[in-house]
Every structure is written in C-alpha cells, then in structure tokens.
Amino acid sequence: MEIANIIFYAFIGITLISALFIMLTKNILYSAFALIATFLGMAGIFVLLGAEFVAITQILVYVGGILILIVFGIMLTNRGKTTKVDTKIYHKFYGILIATGFFYLLARGISTADFGGMAWMTNSNSSPSSIRHLGMKVMTDYVLVFEVIGILLLIALIGAIRIAGHTREEVEHVD
Amino acid sequence: MYAFLFFLNFILIYTIFAVYAERKISAFIQDRYGPMETGPYGLLQTVADLLKLLQKEDIVPRAADRKIFKSAPVIIFVAVFAGFAVLPLTSGFGGSNIETGVFYLLAIISLDVVGILMAGWGSNNKYAILGAVRSVAQIISYEIPLGLTVVCVIMVSQSLNLQEIIYQQGIFINEFDAEAQNYLFGIKALGIETTQIGGFLTWNIFRVPIFFIAYLIFFIASLAEANRAPFDIPIAESELVAGFHVEYSGFRWSMIMLAEYGMMLLVAFLGAMLFLGGWNTALPNIGPVALADWTSGEPGTWPGHLWGAFWLISKALLTVGVQIWIRWTYPRLRIDQLMNLSWKYLTPAAIILVLLSALWRLLMI
Numbered sequence: 203m204e205i206a207n208i209i210f211y212a213f214i215g216i217t218l219i220s221a222l223f224i225m226l227t228k229n230i231l232y233s234a235f236a237l238i239a240t241f242l243g244m245a246g247i248f249v250l251l252g253a254e255f256v257a258i259t260q261i262l263v264y265v266g267g268i269l270i271l272i273v274f275g276i277m278l279t280n281r282g283k284t285t286k287v288d289t290k291i292y293h294k295f296y297g298i299l300i301a302t303g304f305f306y307l308l309a310r311g312i313s314t315a316d317f318g319g320m321a322w323m324t325n326s327n328s329s330p331s332s333i334r335h336l337g338m339k340v341m342t343d344y345v346l347v348f349e350v351i352g353i354l355l356l357i358a359l360i361g362a363i364r365i366a367g368h369t370r371e372e373v374e375h376v377d
Numbered sequence: 378m379y380a381f382l383f384f385l386n387f388i389l390i391y392t393i394f395a396v397y398a399e400r401k402i403s404a405f406i407q408d409r410y411g412p413m414e415t416g417p418y419g420l421l422q423t424v425a426d427l428l429k430l431l432q433k434e435d436i437v438p439r440a441a442d443r444k445i446f447k448s449a450p451v452i453i454f455v456a457v458f459a460g461f462a463v464l465p466l467t468s469g470f471g472g473s474n475i476e477t478g479v480f481y482l483l484a485i486i487s488l489d490v491v492g493i494l495m496a497g498w499g500s501n502n503k504y505a506i507l508g509a510v511r512s513v514a515q516i517i518s519y520e521i522p523l524g525l526t527v528v529c530v531i532m533v534s535q536s537l538n539l540q541e542i543i544y545q546q547g548i549f550i551n552e553f554d555a556e557a558q559n560y561l562f563g564i565k566a567l568g569i570e571t572t573q574i575g576g577f578l579t580w581n582i583f584r585v586p587i588f589f590i591a592y593l594i595f596f597i598a599s600l601a602e603a604n605r606a607p608f609d610i611p612i613a614e615s616e617l618v619a620g621f622h623v624e625y626s627g628f629r630w631s632m633i634m635l636a637e638y639g640m641m642l643l644v645a646f647l648g649a650m651l652f653l654g655g656w657n658t659a660l661p662n663i664g665p666v667a668l669a670d671w672t673s674g675e676p677g678t679w680p681g682h683l684w685g686a687f688w689l690i691s692k693a694l695l696t697v698g699v700q701i702w703i704r705w706t707y708p709r710l711r712i713d714q715l716m717n718l719s720w721k722y723l724t725p726a727a728i729i730l731v732l733l734s735a736l737w738r739l740l741m742i
Binding site (some may be wrong): 261332 | 494498536
C-alpha cells in the first residue's frame, strides 16, 4: 500500500473514532474536544483529496472559531461543583430511526450517482486548481454570492451587538 | 523531513539560550548580574534548570480532569510546532512549500487556544480557568489585527506562498517571476529601479513604506499572541499566580514553556519573512561594490543555503531579543486597556492599512 493511502485511512480512522466518541460519551466537554479531532481528520481528508484551501478554511473557521465558542458556552453555563458536565441520552428510538434513514438515503444516493463519470468531475481533473484561480472565480463569476454572504455576516454582527447591548440596559434598569 | 528534524532541534536549543538571554537581559535592565554561578557567565544555568525540571515529579491534582489535564501541554506544543511546517529557512531548504503557506500557519496556530482552554479547565482551579479564559480572549482578539496586517502583505505580494513572498523581496526576484521588477518605495513613477540593487531597499517594509506601521501592529499583536508582556495578563503573577499553567509541574510545565518560546520564535520568523526580507541579505549592491551579491549565494547552492539561513535566523533572533527587551521595559496592560487597544486602535488601523496597501499595489505596477 502506498504511504498516501495509509495516511488517508488513518485520517478516516481519526474522523470515525472521534465521531463515535462524541456520540457515546456523556461528558459534553469531551464531545466538544472530540469534535476538534473530527474536524482535523476531515481537514486531513480534504488535503489528500487535493482541496488544500478547503482543509485550511475548515481548521480556521471550525476549530479556531466555532469550537472555541462551543467550549466557552459549556464553560460559562456549567453550574456544578465538579469539572464533569454530563448529559443523558434522549430520544433513542427517533434518533436511531432518523440516523438509519439518512444513512440509507446517502448510501443509496452515492451508489446510484456515478460521481466518477460526471462532467464536472472529469473537467476538474484537467483544470488547474490553484488559489489564484479560486480567487478570480470568487471575484467574477460568484461575486454576487460572495457579497450576499458578506452582508449576511454583517447583519449577524449587528444583531449580536444589539442583543449584547440590550441586556446591559436591562441590568442598569434593575439597579 | 530534514526540515522537521532541523526545526525540532533548533527550537530546543534556541529555547535553552532564549531563557538564558531572558534572564541576562532582564538582569541588565534591572542593574543586576543575573545567573553567574553555573558555567562561565552562568551559561549552563538553563541546562541545569532543564535537568532539574525533567527529574521533577509529574503531579496531577486529585480533582483535576486527568485526561484533559495530561494532554493539554502536548496539544499546545504541537499546535505551535505545526506552524513551523511551512516555514522556508533558505532559498531551497525548509518546510512544505505549499501554495497556502501563510493561511495554513495562521489557521494551525489557532489550535493553541484549544490547548490553553483544556489546560485551564482540566486543572479545576479558579486561577487556572481565569487565566485560560483571559488568555483565549486576548489571543482571539489580537488574531484580527495580526491577520489583517498579514492580508496587507498578501495584497502587495499577490501570493500566499511564503517562499514566493520572500523571493519578491530580494535580488533573486526574477527566479520566481522573470518579468517582475522592484522600484524604490514601490513607486514605479519615480523610475528608480532597485531590482538588482536588492538589500534592505527591496524588503517589504521599504518596498511599501506604509508597511512600517503594519509591521508595528503585527509586532504588537504577535506579542499578545505569544502571551508576552506587556500582554501577559493571562499569567499575571500578582493576581493569578501563574495563570492557566499554575497546576503543572516538571516535564509538562516545561512543554508549556517550550511552546511559549516556540511561539515567540514562530512569530519572529513570520515577521522577518513578511516584512524584513526573509532570507534575503540586508546589504544592497552599490555600483561596483556588490555587497548584496557577496553576502548571498545563488539559490539552491551551498553558499545560498548558508547565507540564507544566517540572515533569516539572525533576523528572527534579533526580533526575539526585542521581544525580551520590551517585556522587561513596559508595564502590563489592564484587561480593559488590552481589549481597547486591540478593538479600538489596532483593528481600525489595520483595516485602513489594508485599503492603503491595495492603493499602493496600483502604484507598483
């Protein structure tokens, strides 16, 4: 087996094991940290698939941003006296039902759709996948989407400031 | 692979001497002698300390979360060390030469924050958790001006590849792009071509004079990233004992220290590469006195490697020296002053600089 293949399977292993761990552990903080391993494993798979930029964006956005937020959320809401932040397992039946249904849909969809033969797959092998190329595409063909996402983020920011500012006024009012 | 071995050993040796330098410089600033007993001028003091640290008992507090507590120092160090994976050391030797070098570096060192949170939470100690939360708030806040100043450089050099960014700042610019030319202060209209003059005149900080301010912002933010004074509120001795690593001892504590000094070196390397010409020589060619040619070898040859490593490492170590000097000169910022500085001054200034560097780029072509 080639070394790249071994690394590829190692990353798949990391992703799967940590995903299973998230599901099985009762400690929320452990699942948050296991989620980091899942994201890193996914980033590794992206790199081996030739999507360097996606991999790094994944690390920057999910690990550097969203996960820190999750961990902070857990830490700030913990009211117990110990470090353990436990949860129980809810909705076993529906959970298993939805998961198997979704798995069936995905497996069926992937096996019927012949990804290797699709036009955009065969084209992408020949076209240069450089970051310059990506930047040009974002600023020309997809500029509208890009700008709309920017405005959406700005709205979210304003919303966050509004919510944070509002609570502070209430606190002053109580005093 | 060789780069991995080189950087790992380099960090270890550098840390020993950086700790020694820190003690000596702080001593001279405070009009003391510093370590004098162990070896000549106390040179072996850190080696002795290291031997002591490695023999210490590895204490895990009983109420701590063992798994998180034990793995946190490893994650902190791995996150910092992973940043070295893309650093070019010379024109031909170095880490991975990937197209998204700087972007990768900024992304991977944010993993550091996860390790600090784990250390703080796992210790189950109020000083540790307060230190961790402060540290994370500070690192996340200062990542924004740091990232924006890096964006300034990327806008001018039109590349995320560190090696390409460095090539653009010296006399070998045409090895990467045969038609590229450098002008004095980057202004083509002045008509003074500096492509073959090289030296400090083609460094980014001179090529685009507004980068002087960008480098200042980068340097301030990088101090905060490495939790160094005047931004050492996370490990404020007088209030929080030692911050997030208060419960650590022995080998695990030394790993956290190693990561801190590694982070200082990493940001010093990054600053040298982005603003100070990387492995390019500092001396320009002046007419027949071809100082730049004499002090840099052809890329890929032995003289090229040796001169490149010499210039880059001396620039980085000099920056580390300045970091130490600043730590022992300035008082610590209070937490609200710290946030003010980042959000109200550095971030807006960095955003303006991004706009200005886009305009400067138009002058350069």
